[in-house]
Amino acid sequence: MNVNSDNHFDDHIDEDIIECLNLKNPKSFFLFAGAGSGKTRSLVETLSEFKKNNGKQLRRYGKRVAIITYTNAACEEIKSRLEYDSLFSVSTIHSFIWDLIKNFQSDIKDWLTINLKEQIKDLELQNKNGRSGTKTAINREKSIESKKKRLENLKSIKSFIYNPNGDNRTRDSLNHSEVINIGASFLNNDLMQKILIKGFPILLIDESQDTNKNLMNAFLLVQKMHSNEFLLGLFGDTMQRIYNDGKVDLGIDLPEDWMKPAKIMNHRCPPRIVKLINKIRSSVDQQQQRPRADKKEGTVRLFLSNNSPNKDLTEKNVTEKMAIITNDSLWCSDSKTLILEHHMAASRMGFIDLFEPLYKADVHGLLDGSIPELRFFTQLILPIKIAKDHEDQFSIARIARTYSNLMSKQSMSEKKDNQLDLIQATNEAVSQLLSLWENNNDPLLIDILKCVAKTNLFNIPHSLYPIVYRDEKKIIKLEDTTENGETTIFDTWEKCLSTPFSQIIKYDTYTTDQSNFATHQGVKGLEFPRVIVIIDDSEAKGFSFSYERLFGAKEKTTTDLKNIKEGKETSIERTRRLFYVTCSRAKESLAIVAYSSNPEKIKKSVLAEKWFDEKEIEFI
């Protein structure tokens, strides 16, 4: 058979993986495979096969196979495809690690104690060496104070709690990054390694390129120390790494005894799109894919627009043109718009001031709406505000009753005889809060926070204590940066909190998927017949990506050159990966809309680079 018409070219890889999944002679592996190559499918199918031959034996010893995926939605999908068999423990990294560590309460307390002491020591040293009276110094003092308080509180906590999908705002709860860091730290210990292996002799990680690097290093260590009884199987695609805390060099220098299968088929995209994504990838690694022989050629178009003032209209125009070009009227009613970066959504939807500082500081959870500080506003303040707009007194009272500090069980039992006072105080606090929106006012987040803190209506996030409770009069010098020139997390929050509440509403609309846009992160693992990718450097605010530099239409910046020299990642490489993820979602046809002040130059450059043919480029 002609090799190029063989759609089963990669089938042997599943067999190779099944051979690895051998309880007597486990072989760890890293599956090298690009977009649409069927990684998720291989994961499910090899496990189903494994179950037939090894399920009984594993069950007899009370062991299971652990599968870690990135999102709850992906967990659900894999669980259902594995028919909810209890042999398989499918979970997100956070809930997996919490299950592993939660019975080690006194070790958790020790870890937190040491960690907090170290943080306090560091801050005290910075205070000693830094200038006093500055905002940074005052914030630091408050931070030391709140960490000392937490350290003191630790003594009375009997049991720590954690909810992988929650806000973890109570005194006895751990936050998301603590759980990951504790997990990574505990896994360096032989006892914890043995506990992991005893429960799960096989651990498979999907989207491994985005697994926190400390944890990934810990799993690699466990495998190294126990290679005869523990199998680590990594699925993922380094070209689709999106988060900055993933392990950059994953897949490089793997141990000799690992299997490294590589898939070359792309079962999703038509030939023309495979050619484009191969081009996007070509400067990064040698993985060049081949399309299925039974796919139609497919269509790619690059629409260049001279920074059109009406982008909605331009994009509608593009769908109409694509319907004609592809002879597919569904382009007008059923195409998916993907934007290259969240920055663009933030600019377009009007929450860029809130978004940008957090993005710059690489605060985890920004993109999926899970940052506890922001959830304080989206989950607590926003529902109250919505209830107020609907004049829904019942909902306001319910939220206040459920979350109010003033009416907490502890307060109510302490004031058994005066509970009416507490109800009265809560009502008063809610009125004060709601009065911030009077006369169509759009209050700043900091004012909301200060109001809530003053009335003690709700617990405010710990990390914001220094900003909320500091004594402004003590600040004698204003500054934007720390003594060593770096922006602190307090500066970041200060900028965010100085934005109006309306930006929280827009941010929430975006992160809860109620907007028309989807970004690379939200579409990980998904596919659509007709895709529009929108790229617009002007909306990127210039620092996180630049497709004009990716396409070679603009020179590299001095920062790019510096990063290249230091072996660090440039924004060009990041743009390349985002572009790869978005373009590779298309099953039939793909339109790329690029806004630029110099479309001619882009055209010249992409033609020279052979990204597109002349007939595939149109000015709009």
Ligand SMILES: Nc1ncnc2c1ncn2[C@@H]1O[C@H](COP(=O)(O)OP(=O)(O)OP(=O)(O)O)[C@@H](O)[C@H]1O
């Ligand atoms: N061996 C195969 N034969 C036919 N279709 C396949 C095969 N493998 C995968 N597919 C199909 O190709 C598409 C992509 O598969 P899948 O989502 O598993 O790939 P992936 O490698 O996880 O993709 P990505 O990394 O881009 O999200 C799906 O529609 C899937 O059903």
